Amino acid sequence: MAISRRAFGVGLLAASAAATGGYIYLRGHPEIAGRMGESRRLFGFAGGEKEGFLANARVRNLLERRFGLVLDARRAGSVEMVRERALLDQKPQFLWPSSSVLVEVARSSGVKISRDQVIFNSPIVLYSWDRIADGLVKAGFAESAGGPRYTVDLLKLLKAIVAGQSWADIGVSDLFGRARVVSTDPNRSNSGFMFAGLVASVLSGDLVMIDTLGRVDGDVATVFRRMGFKPPSSGKLFDDYVTGGVGAQPLIVGYENQLVEWVLQDAERWKRVEANAPAKPVILYPRPTVFSAHPLISINREADDLIDALMNESVLELAWEDHGFRGPLGTIGKARNALLQSRLLDRVDAVLPMPDAPVMLALLDRLAA
Missing domain, CATH: 3.40.190.10 (Periplasmic binding protein-like II)
Known part of the structure; x- marks a missing residue:
């Protein structure tokens, strides 16, 4: 048909x-x-x-x-x-x-x-070692947050670094030279990029704007100049930290999830570190910090x-x-790992927003100069 x-x-x-x-x-x-x-x-x-x-x-x-x-x-x-x-x-x-x-x-x-x-989401944190963290607590730069985790007064620490104070001045007598915190290269890697924005805002007393950047960019440059070599990636810097130990990398910038991931990769290795290592890795949560x-x-x-x-x-x-990546709202997942339970903060409340793109691009140009 x-x-x-x-x-x-x-x-x-x-x-x-x-x-x-x-x-x-x-x-x-x-x-x-x-x-x-x-x-x-x-x-x-x-x-x-x-x-x-x-x-x-x-x-x-x-x-x-x-x-x-x-x-x-x-x-x-x-x-x-x-x-x-x-x-x-x-x-x-x-x-x-x-x-x-x-x-x-x-x-x-x-x-x-x-x-x-x-x-x-993953908050920007500082990685150090238990005995350095304890020294910072005694000198009034940090506080214990219960268990092997700490918070650190970032403004006080940055002012000490800008002033050229020694490790001994900030409570760590067995390290040589001036105090420093090391991040990645801010013109290449995000953790250094975000730390640069955080440092600028903290030193300015509020979220840094294009009209206030000129008041603090010199001090921000001093913090980054004191770092010496800055690795191109967060993974490389964290690897240098865990392999180099206290003397090589006493205080670095990273993401919270990096230690979590490292522990989960090899639980037996972590247990050996906890039991026998002369210095143990610890997280210091800056107050304030920024969420990556x-x-x-x-x-x-x-x-x-x-x-x-x-x-x-x-x-x-x-x-x-x-x-160890938190979800979109910055919350931790349902699963709880006994190896990490006492090392992470459930909530990170002291958080600054990042400066906007024009401010960050101007700051990157200043740090690259």
């Missing part, structure tokens, strides 16, 4: 509507698309502090099996990936730096952003689904359980 043109047209329109509706539905439910179709490979850059998470077999399997996504995520400094043409000209589909300010820096670099979403938000920047629509996948509760719990 022949089909009329009208009936054929109606059928074609219905099929088109069904296909469009199916596409929209699958875009809203990437976990179903992942199960039904072939995996999609996405290329982008991510900060080194997320390298362990992105290499985690459980994470990779979950992203591919449930969401149909395979990531080719290459390591790059958070500041570099949003500013350097050599990286942006490689046409990444996503960028995953470690500060929300860098979303605006990316826009100022001409990056066409489809979506952006904070996935993880980790925004996923989707540059084209194909990478939009990656945001939805990473915001899935199962993925976020893996990020906490295996790597």
